[in-house]
Amino acid sequence: MPNTPCLASRNRREAKRCWGASIHAGLYQALDTYSRDFRFSISAGDLLLLAGKWYVTHSGLVRLAHRLGYNGVYAEPVLELCNPDASRFCFRAIVYRSASCRGFSGYGDADPSNVSPLVHGAEFRMAETRAVNRALRKAYGIGICSVEEVGTFERQPAPEHPVRKLPPESTEGNSRDGHHPNGDGRRVRDRLCQLIRQHNLDAELVKAYAVDFCGTKTLREATREQVENFVAHLADWAEKDRDALLCQLNSYSRTEAGAA
Numbered sequence: 500m501p502n503t504p505c506l507a508s509r510n511r512r513e514a515k516r517c518w519g520a521s522i523h524a525g526l527y528q529a530l531d532t533y534s535r536d537f538r539f540s541i542s543a544g545d546l547l548l549l550a551g552k553w554y555v556t557h558s559g560l561v562r563l564a565h566r567l568g569y570n571g572v573y574a575e576p577v578l579e580l581c582n583p584d585a586s587r588f589c590f591r592a593i594v595y596r597s598a599s600c601r602g603f604s605g606y607g608d609a610d611p612s613n614v615s616p617l618v619h620g621a622e623f624r625m626a627e628t629r630a631v632n633r634a635l636r637k638a639y640g641i642g643i644c645s646v647e648e649v650g651t652f653e654r655q656p657a658p659e660h661p662v663r664k665l666p667p668e669s670t671e672g673n674s675r676d677g678h679h680p681n682g683d684g685r686r687v688r689d690r691l692c693q694l695i696r697q698h699n700l701d702a703e704l705v706k707a708y709a710v711d712f713c714g715t716k717t718l719r720e721a722t723r724e725q726v727e728n729f730v731a732h733l734a735d736w737a738e739k740d741r742d743a744l745l746c747q748l749n750s751y752s753r754t755e756a757g758a759a
Contacts, residue, residue: 605633
């Protein structure tokens with residue numbers, strides 16, 4: 500477990516590197532609080548700065564729950580509030596902090612009007628993720644909103660330090676680790692390749708992030724649902740704040756360099 504002052508210092512350096520002049524004293528003070536109280540890490544993808552405010556990510560909330568030893572989460576659709584024909588869904592999630600905990604509940608909804616156009620068709624999964632995020636925030640007293648709960652932000656300017664780009668054939672080769680030979684698997688793989696090309700992402704870093712997101716040793720071991728969730732998450736993040744996504748991806752490049 501990282502020492503809190505060291506984590507706060509690293510987060511400040513990472514925030515300045517990623518967002519530069521957008522960071523002011525108030526944001527740094529809030530960042531110190533999140534570092535101390537929740538041990539959120541920018542380089543791990545726990546926090547994002549969007550439109551001048553800090554947001555926690557789904558992966559950051561899940562990592563916090565694992566650190567604190569939560570007992571599980573249950574999620575189910577609220578059928579009376581769902582309209583599949585209109586791609587409108589609502590979920591209720593309950594987080595149990597311990598075996599004796601009565602649970603902290605949260606609701607999340609999603610429809611084409613409140614999700615990024617890039618994730619249209621994934622409203623069902625987005626509603627579930629939003630419900631889980633709200634329940635986790637309630638369970639652990641996190642006052643800032645999660646990035647998955649908000650709608651689309653305007654695209655930010657391109658970063659000063661673009662990531663490495665691989666040739667198209669290398670991108671295709673890496674995406675084949677989607678490992679599902681059926682039609683659905685190919686569609687997921689093709690969509691991932693399209694996102695990589697559209698947003699000029701580094702395929703190797705996307706692959707490393709996907710493995711971490713799915714919680715598997717290799718992408719081949721991930722289920723189709725896990726890969727689909729990752730693609731939806733990647734598309735939504737790329738649309739909301741590409742700079743922050745690049746910052747997250749670059750953290751895997753630094754990790755690999757440190758391991759070497």
